Amino acid sequence: MSAPRTYTRPMGLWWQRLPFYRRYLLREATCAFVIGYALMLLFGLWRLGQGRAAFEAWRAALAAPASLVFHAFALVAITFHAWTWFEVMPKTLPYIRWHGRRVADSTIVRGGLLAAGLASLLVLALAWGTLT
């Protein structure tokens, strides 16, 4: 007796099947903004190497409307990126034991978010001081 002819369903637009998948792809898509922002900073570094005038021109360009729109989107995207990053961080670590008991995932998530938040505030405070 021969094996039955099985049917394999195509993947198609799989991410549309569940909100969970859409959220996952949104998470992955935020990396475009991370890359964009990193390239922008690298560009600024390069301009810095070209001298004060070039650097000031780059800084002035950052205040352009298009740049502000990009930064607004980037802020939202990278905040979501950081949030979802720490959400999954416990899965990437071996169990940590503290006084014989496992450290809960929620503790690691909250700790990570807190550290990210504090670091952001620190950077903001430092940058605020440079505003003329």
Add this chain to the structure above:
Amino acid sequence: MTTTRSITLECLRYNPEQDVEPHLQTYDVPYTEDMSLLQGLQYIKDHVDGSLTFRWSCRMAICGSCGAMVNGVPMLSCHTFLRDLVPGPVRVEALTHFPIVRDLAIDQSDFLHKLESVKPYIITDQPRTPADGASVQTPAQIDDYYQFSECINCLLCYAACPQYGLNGKFTGPAALALLHRYNADSRDEGKAERMEVINDETGVWGCTLVGLCSEVCPKGVDPARAINQNKINSTKDYFMRSVTPRGRRSP
């Protein structure tokens, strides 16, 4: 006067001898508060359409036979209740990412091959016999691997994993979780033999931490954790291989 409540189940049907592709068939199932989806399917088979084909056994979420897609989410039909699915209609399909053999029954042979490939047994340097006596483990040592040993091979995680759907060569959540179960067991000495499976692109590196596998697992195995912990181990192994190429015993 009480009226019997009923719920509509739309089941994906496929008969390999007659059909070119699957199609949905609708059934109305009277239900009570305590009925599971499995009981709903059994009602259809017993009273409405005896040709409806589905796997089941223990009806208590331990055998892993009755997995199905319920409105697009992989679930055990014995572990899913009709009262939670009202008003319906409920779409019931065979687990995705697997070939359908008939109706709700899938071909699991790919998974079985992957299960074999991870060497899911205790490997010791020297063979052990009963004369060696019992192995001893502390509660902490048992805790290291116990949750990963809870897998019932129900394949809900494979149905949830889009990476497995997109690339059938990916070893997959359950097999890699079982691999980690043995690596994490203090009695096992076979980590080096399993490294090749871990390190491959079809091993842990095929995972992008979508995470749905751990969400749908009915036993709390958390395969996403098992896989992503081993990314650290794989990286360490890669580094050690580069530094001491002859340092590792070849598998």
